[in-house]
Structure formats: C-alpha cells, structure tokens
Amino acid sequence: xxPEAALSPNRQMAMISRMHQLVNQNSxxxxxxxxxxIMAYPDAYIYKVDEGYKRVDYKETEHYQVTRAFLxxxxxxxxxxxSDDWVPTVDPENGTENRQxxxxxxxxxxEAENL
Numbered sequence: 001x002x003p004e005a006a007l008s009p010n011r012q013m014a015m016i017s018r019m020h021q022l023v024n025q026n027s028x029x030x031x032x033x034x035x036x037x038i039m040a041y042p043d044a045y046i047y048k049v050d051e052g053y054k055r056v057d058y059k060e061t062e063h064y065q066v067t068r069a070f071l072x073x074x075x076x077x078x079x080x081x082x083s084d085d086w087v088p089t090v091d092p093e094n095g096t097e098n099r100q101x102x103x104x105x106x107x108x109x110x111e112a113e114n115l
Contacts, residue, residue: 004035012037036064 004012012035019029019041033039039046039058046061047053058064070077 002033003031004033004038009037016041034063036061036067039063 003015007015016038019027023029031038036058039061044058046056046058048056048061
C-alpha cells in the first residue's frame with residue numbers, strides 16, 4: 001500500500017528494478033500507489049477506483065497527467081496554485097483540504113491531456 005510514501009524518486013526506480021527481478025522469477029505484485037514512476041512498470045495492469053473500478057492506460061491516469069503538466073511548466077502551475085483567486089475546498093470523500101477549484105482542476109487536467 002503506497003510504497004512510495006517513504007521512497008525518494010531514485011528509490012522508487014530501484015524498487016521497479018527489484019520488482020522486475022522478482023517478476024522474472026514468477027512473482028506477482030498488487031501495488032496501491034499514486035506514484036507515476038511506479039505506475040510506469042511495463043505491462044502493468046492499472047485500475048482506477050471510483051465508484052467501482054476500471055482498467056486504464058498509464059497515460060490516462062490523473063497522476064501521470066498532473067505530474068507531466070507540472071514538470072513541463074512548473075512556473076505556470078505554481079502561479080495557478082498560489083493564486084489568491086483560489087479558495088480552499090474540502091474533499092467530501094476523505095475530508096482533506098483541496099486548494100484547487102473544481103473548474104480549475106478540470107482545466108488543468110484537460111490541458112495536461114493535450115501535452
């Protein structure tokens with residue numbers, strides 16, 4: 001469950017290498033992660049859990065799209081995230097605070113898909 005929580009990006013890549021060694025010895029893994037690095041494991045089955053579950057392509061995941069958009073233009077993304085126009089909202093599913101407005105999040109994800 002979320003092995004990336006205590007791992008740097010370099011350690012996540014080392015984890016992929018070790019997983020690959022074990023897969024070659026007929027091991028199988030079920031991994032719950034938000035890490036686009038770990039999700040990138042070749043031929044991984046990725047499932048989106050949202051009122052049920054469905055299999056999705058790596059590049060269709062929100063984690064990939066948001067990370068890519070941020071890394072492609074961090075200054076722009078930080079400008080949007082730190083804008084005074086944004087008000088905190090609370091995620092009704094888990095009660096966590098979310099600074100993104102729903103419309104802005106949708107806009108960012110849409111732009112990320114087009115990169």
